Amino acid sequence: MSKRIFYPLFLLLIPLIGMTITDEINWSPFDFIIMGSLLILLSIGINFASNRAKNLKNRVLYIGILVIIFMLIWAELAVGLFGTPFAGS
Numbered sequence: 001m002s003k004r005i006f007y008p009l010f011l012l013l014i015p016l017i018g019m020t021i022t023d024e025i026n027w028s029p030f031d032f033i034i035m036g037s038l039l040i041l042l043s044i045g046i047n048f049a050s051n052r053a054k055n056l057k058n059r060v061l062y063i064g065i066l067v068i069i070f071m072l073i074w075a076e077l078a079v080g081l082f083g084t085p086f087a088g089s
Contacts, residue, residue: 002047004043004047005040005043005044005047006040006043007043008039008040008042008043009036009039009040011039012032012035012036012039015027015031015032015035016032034077035074038070038073038074042066042067042070045066046063046066049062049063049066050063
């Protein structure tokens, strides 16, 4: 496993900096842990798909599916897109 799967964690600096600038962003440490684990899982999945898929068409398809699943989980946790008990408020 390469170190590049941890590079997406730098995206967590955006809400961290935003929390110091404005009061509109209010993340708890639990939010950072959940988003960090989602980003790590996404990057591991993309790394796995890019190493295992033989042709470019399948690689793009698998990575696209992973990104769509990530976005749906993110939207559900943020605003409750589907109305599950895990939805944010």
